[in-house]
Amino acid sequence: MSTKLPDDAFEKYVAMGPDRSYQALAKRLGVDKRSITRLAVKEKWIERLAKIQKDARAETDRKLVGDLQVVREQQLRELRFLRSESLKVMKGLPPEQAIRVAAALNVAWKHELLLLGDPTERSNNLRERIRGECDRWLIPDSKEPDSSSGDYLADDQEEQ
DSSP states (O other): OBOOOOTTHHHHHHHTGGGOOHHHHHHHHTBOHHHHHHHHHHHTHHHHHHHHHHHHHHHHHHHHHHHHHHHHHHHHHHHHHHHHHHHHHHHTSOHHHHHHHHHHHHHHHHHHHHHTTOOOHHHHTHHHHHHHHHHHHSOOTTOOBOTTTSOBOOGGGOOO
16 A cells, blocks of 8 residues: 555545545545545544534624525514504404404514514513423432332322
8 A cells, every 4th residue: 555645634624524534535545544544634534523613603603694694684574564564454344353463463563573683572581481490300309209100209108
């Protein structure tokens, strides 16, 4: 086997994707694995790859944030248009029909507040919901498991 490694060995290693390994690269380049390992240690491939992956994740996150912002802005424009049109339509309607438009308008306002980051009724009640789930699923120390069935005994069914 040849021991001459190409200058772009690291780039080829990175390009191998999730299936990359020193052994696979050595086989691909027709060299000994030890040659790849020595070069990788010398050039700090592990650290370089970690930095590349970190930078790629950060760039992806930046793009996702930008995409999300574009979607939110579009949704806000649409909601504001819906609100404006609903108010126009509501002025000329009899009260029975205006109530239906007002309900749609209320939904639009809630969505707009949600998009702007205002907490919703649901998020305001989150603490109470978590506490309720903890009470529901966590077992007090006073109740011991029934060793035969794995069930927990109620206070009135304690062992005698």
